[in-house]
Amino acid sequence: MVDKPAPDATRRSEKSRRAIYDAALALVGEVGYPRTTVEGIAARAGVGKQTIYRWWSSKADVLLEAFLALGEQVARTAGQEPYAIPDTGDLAADLKAVLRATVDELLDPRFEVPSRALAAEGLVNEQVGREFVSKLLEPQLQLYVARLRAAQGTGEVRGDVDPRIALELFVSPLAQRWLQRTGPISYDYTDTLVEYALHGIAPRLPAARPAAGPARRV
Amino acid sequence: MVDKPAPDATRRSEKSRRAIYDAALALVGEVGYPRTTVEGIAARAGVGKQTIYRWWSSKADVLLEAFLALGEQVARTAGQEPYAIPDTGDLAADLKAVLRATVDELLDPRFEVPSRALAAEGLVNEQVGREFVSKLLEPQLQLYVARLRAAQGTGEVRGDVDPRIALELFVSPLAQRWLQRTGPISYDYTDTLVEYALHGIAPRLPAARPAAGPARRV
Amino acid sequence: MVDKPAPDATRRSEKSRRAIYDAALALVGEVGYPRTTVEGIAARAGVGKQTIYRWWSSKADVLLEAFLALGEQVARTAGQEPYAIPDTGDLAADLKAVLRATVDELLDPRFEVPSRALAAEGLVNEQVGREFVSKLLEPQLQLYVARLRAAQGTGEVRGDVDPRIALELFVSPLAQRWLQRTGPISYDYTDTLVEYALHGIAPRLPAARPAAGPARRV
Amino acid sequence: MVDKPAPDATRRSEKSRRAIYDAALALVGEVGYPRTTVEGIAARAGVGKQTIYRWWSSKADVLLEAFLALGEQVARTAGQEPYAIPDTGDLAADLKAVLRATVDELLDPRFEVPSRALAAEGLVNEQVGREFVSKLLEPQLQLYVARLRAAQGTGEVRGDVDPRIALELFVSPLAQRWLQRTGPISYDYTDTLVEYALHGIAPRLPAARPAAGPARRV
DNA sequence: CTGTAACCGAGACGGTACGTCGAGTCTTTCC
DNA sequence: GGAAAGACTCGACGTACCGTCTCGGTTACAG
Numbered sequence: 048m049v050d051k052p053a054p055d056a057t058r059r060s061e062k063s064r065r066a067i068y069d070a071a072l073a074l075v076g077e078v079g080y081p082r083t084t085v086e087g088i089a090a091r092a093g094v095g096k097q098t099i100y101r102w103w104s105s106k107a108d109v110l111l112e113a114f115l116a117l118g119e120q121v122a123r124t125a126g127q128e129p130y131a132i133p134d135t136g137d138l139a140a141d142l143k144a145v146l147r148a149t150v151d152e153l154l155d156p157r158f159e160v161p162s163r164a165l166a167a168e169g170l171v172n173e174q175v176g177r178e179f180v181s182k183l184l185e186p187q188l189q190l191y192v193a194r195l196r197a198a199q200g201t202g203e204v205r206g207d208v209d210p211r212i213a214l215e216l217f218v219s220p221l222a223q224r225w226l227q228r229t230g231p232i233s234y235d236y237t238d239t240l241v242e243y244a245l246h247g248i249a250p251r252l253p254a255a256r257p258a259a260g261p262a263r264r265v
Numbered sequence: 266m267v268d269k270p271a272p273d274a275t276r277r278s279e280k281s282r283r284a285i286y287d288a289a290l291a292l293v294g295e296v297g298y299p300r301t302t303v304e305g306i307a308a309r310a311g312v313g314k315q316t317i318y319r320w321w322s323s324k325a326d327v328l329l330e331a332f333l334a335l336g337e338q339v340a341r342t343a344g345q346e347p348y349a350i351p352d353t354g355d356l357a358a359d360l361k362a363v364l365r366a367t368v369d370e371l372l373d374p375r376f377e378v379p380s381r382a383l384a385a386e387g388l389v390n391e392q393v394g395r396e397f398v399s400k401l402l403e404p405q406l407q408l409y410v411a412r413l414r415a416a417q418g419t420g421e422v423r424g425d426v427d428p429r430i431a432l433e434l435f436v437s438p439l440a441q442r443w444l445q446r447t448g449p450i451s452y453d454y455t456d457t458l459v460e461y462a463l464h465g466i467a468p469r470l471p472a473a474r475p476a477a478g479p480a481r482r483v
Numbered sequence: 484m485v486d487k488p489a490p491d492a493t494r495r496s497e498k499s500r501r502a503i504y505d506a507a508l509a510l511v512g513e514v515g516y517p518r519t520t521v522e523g524i525a526a527r528a529g530v531g532k533q534t535i536y537r538w539w540s541s542k543a544d545v546l547l548e549a550f551l552a553l554g555e556q557v558a559r560t561a562g563q564e565p566y567a568i569p570d571t572g573d574l575a576a577d578l579k580a581v582l583r584a585t586v587d588e589l590l591d592p593r594f595e596v597p598s599r600a601l602a603a604e605g606l607v608n609e610q611v612g613r614e615f616v617s618k619l620l621e622p623q624l625q626l627y628v629a630r631l632r633a634a635q636g637t638g639e640v641r642g643d644v645d646p647r648i649a650l651e652l653f654v655s656p657l658a659q660r661w662l663q664r665t666g667p668i669s670y671d672y673t674d675t676l677v678e679y680a681l682h683g684i685a686p687r688l689p690a691a692r693p694a695a696g697p698a699r700r701v
Numbered sequence: 702m703v704d705k706p707a708p709d710a711t712r713r714s715e716k717s718r719r720a721i722y723d724a725a726l727a728l729v730g731e732v733g734y735p736r737t738t739v740e741g742i743a744a745r746a747g748v749g750k751q752t753i754y755r756w757w758s759s760k761a762d763v764l765l766e767a768f769l770a771l772g773e774q775v776a777r778t779a780g781q782e783p784y785a786i787p788d789t790g791d792l793a794a795d796l797k798a799v800l801r802a803t804v805d806e807l808l809d810p811r812f813e814v815p816s817r818a819l820a821a822e823g824l825v826n827e828q829v830g831r832e833f834v835s836k837l838l839e840p841q842l843q844l845y846v847a848r849l850r851a852a853q854g855t856g857e858v859r860g861d862v863d864p865r866i867a868l869e870l871f872v873s874p875l876a877q878r879w880l881q882r883t884g885p886i887s888y889d890y891t892d893t894l895v896e897y898a899l900h901g902i903a904p905r906l907p908a909a910r911p912a913a914g915p916a917r918r919v
Numbered sequence: 920c921t922g923t924a925a926c927c928g929a930g931a932c933g934g935t936a937c938g939t940c941g942a943g944t945c946t947t948t949c950c
Numbered sequence: 951g952g953a954a955a956g957a958c959t960c961g962a963c964g965t966a967c968c969g970t971c972t973c974g975g976t977t978a979c980a981g
Binding site for chain 1: 297299381384390391394397402426427429430437438442444445446447448458461
């Protein structure tokens with residue numbers, strides 16, 4: 048069995064690509080993911096169906112790229128990297144700020160429908176899932192890893208902690224509430240998550256060191 | 266507009282119902298959720314399509330009930346309630362044990378495909394999502410709430426902690442890794458989650474807090 | 484390889500069949516055969532495409548049956564058999580009359596487009612061709628065979644002539660002019676064909692028998 | 702509306718033209734006319750699609766020219782005009798000989814598929830039909846006209862006979878049997894046609910005619 | 920001898936129709 | 951009246967070609 052000859056990407060129509068992205072995002076936003084069809088995207092974009100099938104393998108694939116492109120475009124519009132995590136020296140405050148921003152984004156309908164749709168498709172379609180995770184999710188999680196490592200440097204976080212796991216303590220609960228609608232999302236909620244995660248839910252042990260401040264040992 | 270006359274449930278064929286459950290679970294396991302069709306379920310169950318549409322509203326609905334029925338049947342077979350959380354007095358040990366059991370279940374292919382499929386459908390189909398959460402997910406989470414409340418009684422957990430949020434610190438990360446394939450799942454991983462969640466990732470620093478605080482347990 | 488289970492003809496929708504015949508004939512008449520599509524027939528008939536593909540194998544197949552049905556219906560309307568060849572005892576007059584009627588029919592636009600289309604499809608698609616010939620053409624030609632045989636009985640036609648070939652002398656030229664547009668069609672033309680065919684194009688040989696009339700020997 | 706600028710025929714690639722003819726004839730022979738596509742011809746000829754559309758208006762147009770070119774080439778190979786009708790003084794013999802040669806050609810698969818395809822297309826596509834008739838069919842029929850006229854000079858054929866009609870008595874039946882598969886084709890068949898056509902199917906009865914008559918040859 | 924304008928191979932493009940699949944509805948026949 | 955069976959309308963699928971439209975590249979004639 049031979050793969051078909053693979054189209055010549057240098058001749059690709061930029062206009063069509065953009066029109067397809069726009070149509071796909073618009074339709075998903077308007078009628079939802081399951082009722083968005085390849086045929087509908089093509090019609091709305093003023094494009095032949097074949098032009099979609101030539102460059103993408105499925106509806107999910109189109110939407111994934113469209114969403115990535117949207118992300119880049121928003122980033123470019125915003126001027127600088129919007130997803131950086133600040134480092135004011137106060138880890139808790141920084142995390143709360145970022146998570147509050149995330150809450151805002153999750154509740155923004157422009158993002159909500161397509162990203163929920165992609166996440167759903169990714170659960171069931173392994174290929175889409177892997178790409179969704181590696182292109183969208185993991186890069187953002189790595190920002191938390193970096194911030195937590197910095198906090199380990201300043202002693203705000205124990206040195207033997209695995210940051211890749213630690214970040215899940217506050218990121219995953221938010222993700223699950225949003226995706227699976229297991230509970231409401233609010234600033235209070237994310238603030239609480241950060242507190243529980245950072246300080247632990249166990250009562251302070253009476254032992255411990257006297258010391259003050261955020262452990263300014265060099 | 267009137268709802269259609271509503272079928273008379275007393276005359277329902279129990280045999281058909283079971284055959285439909287079996288067929289649905291078997292097909293989802295064999296060909297995956299998206300390629301499982303109502304027509305296929307009907308054919309495999311030796312049942313008319315109308316019999317399915319008479320009692321369920323969609324493929325997801327069938328699968329949801331089939332999955333619930335499977336759970337009950339397994340429970341009945343196992344003899345006693347399988348999802349209870351032990352209370353040995355050692356919270357950490359109890360949670361680790363339960364999460365290890367959960368890991369086993371998540372990796373059991375008999376459960377994996379249908380529950381992943383249901384979760385995915387639930388993301389996008391709000392009705393299914395609500396039912397999935399309220400009938401399957403939340404009841405299990407409430408077991409954690411109960412156990413955490415008990416731990417608050419013994420002082421293992423601060424009294425001012427919201428148990429419904431606290432449980433997410435170790436449950437959600439596991440759920441996300443499994444659902445979205447963001448990372449590997451193992452006993453080590455869940456043990457680590459419990460440790461981080463229970464003791465916090467920050468070094469124990471009882472100071473640096475105003476005072477006040479609740480948790481005035483006797 | 485198995486044929487698909489073959490639909491149950493007893494459950495077939497008579498209404499759909501009629502609507503499909505009507506739509507097919509109308510469309511062929513309006514836009515011509517090549518621009519008549521299965522999709523168009525289905526839409527016009529208010530029928531799903533699948534219903535067409537369930538019962539017919541192709542556009543040509545639909546049209547063939549539609550045309551046959553039209554023929555039957557016209558016949559039923561006309562009351563008695565319309566394609567019988569009269570036998571007044573005067574072979575030449577009878578043939579001229581029938582061929583004049585045929586000319587009328589060939590020039591009737593209601594028949595022209597679909598039958599020309601079917602004939603064309605039959606040239607290239609052997610299956611359609613065989614059915615066209617056996618169901619439509621040959622039965623009519625057999626009427627000529629019968630009439631010629633009767634004429635052999637009365638001595639109007641030599642006894643050693645093969646009627647199946649003889650009829651082609653006047654039928655085929657008309658068919659070719661009509662189908663291939665190799666020349667105009669008129670009463671004069673068909674009358675001439677009959678004369679040439681019946682009396683031969685050679686001059687009368689001076690020899691021969693004295694006799695009179697159309698050989699009324701019993 | 703202006704016609705497009707009309708390509709410069711002097712710069713036309715002869716190699717491409719030949720390759721297109723070859724590819725078209727080969728494909729029609731191999732997969733039949735309906736499954737021969739412009740795209741396929743271009744690919745097989747190693748030619749851009751536009752090169753075909755620049756010089757021809759349709760698949761049928763290409764095939765028509767390809768077929769004409771094939772005819773010329775065969776003629777050139779054969780040395781002299783192959784379709785001339787001999788004039789030995791014996792009309793019946795001459796016609797039988799020519800028709801036997803025609804039978805051979807009709808049964809030659811090299812010719813059969815493309816010419817049947819062209820004839821079919823011509824039935825439905827009037828433009829192609831006219832060209833097919835005027836460029837291919839009529840020139841050959843005119844050879845019969847000439848031969849019949851000569852026969853009128855020698856008294857073998859009545860002078861008042863229209864040769865253009867007369868030739869159809871033996872040519873059209875053969876054409877119809879071949880095109881529409883209404884019967885087998887053989888030397889016997891064509892010999893019989895000639896006999897019937899030339900001598901008439903009625904017994905020779907010189908009487909029963911008013912008199913007068915033309916054919917007053919000296 | 921060199922533009923430059925046409926043809927050329929290639930193939931992406933907007934479209935139309937294909938023939939298939941499955942959804943959800945409707946109808947028939949049996950129990 | 952529920953159930954098996956399956957034909958029905960409908961809508962989308964992914965594919966095949968249509969005929970048009972760029973893209974370099976390669977002649978071949980004009981300056």
